[in-house]
Amino acid sequence: DIQMTQSPSSLSASVGDRVTITCRASQSISTYLNWYQQKPGKAPKVLIFAATSLQSGVPSRFSGRGSGTDFTLSISSLQPEDFATYYCQQSYSTTQFTFGPGTKVDIK
């Protein structure tokens, strides 16, 4: 099975900061990598699919990069509504989908 790791597990940042979260796959997954945002008490929401494509309606301050095993999610200027937990997820294996453990972004 493909294992996903994320770093850091949590971070504290201020409004306006640039934030970058890293996701690593245990084997190459090409660009089959998606990013989700989850706020407390809410269902997750897709932000980025296929490593770099911004989902419709998602602000352009979110961006994704990477291919193979190493990926990043960046928020160019953190907004109050961005404080949440972020998960990466691989869809390379079409029979076993795995999420990263999550990165919690909170207010400094």
Place this chain on the structure above:
Amino acid sequence: EVQLVESGGVVIQPGGSLRLSCAASGFTFDNYVMHWVRQAPGKGLEWVSLFSGDGNIHYADSVKGRFTVSRDNTKNSLYLQMNSLRVEDTALYYCVKDKGARSSWFFDYWGQGTLVTVSS
């Protein structure tokens, strides 16, 4: 508007059985891959199962042999039959629509979840 509404979550004893349901609306249900994803209290996301529009079914190793996914395209509904429940199956179970039809692409719509608590 896409809507996914889960039901069936309860408190149940270990070893018990339970069936979750998901009522879908706002899209052509039989065209898309559907998933169940769960989240234990205070923990991360865990994919559970998928049922594609053309009948492919897959399960996470943690539930294989105990859970059975099904769908009724005439009722726009997805189901999860859960047998031999364990304490570690305690979680909020989400019904999730995939962007893809025959194979998974990404999870584009999520329900609000139904809570299953396995406890003696």
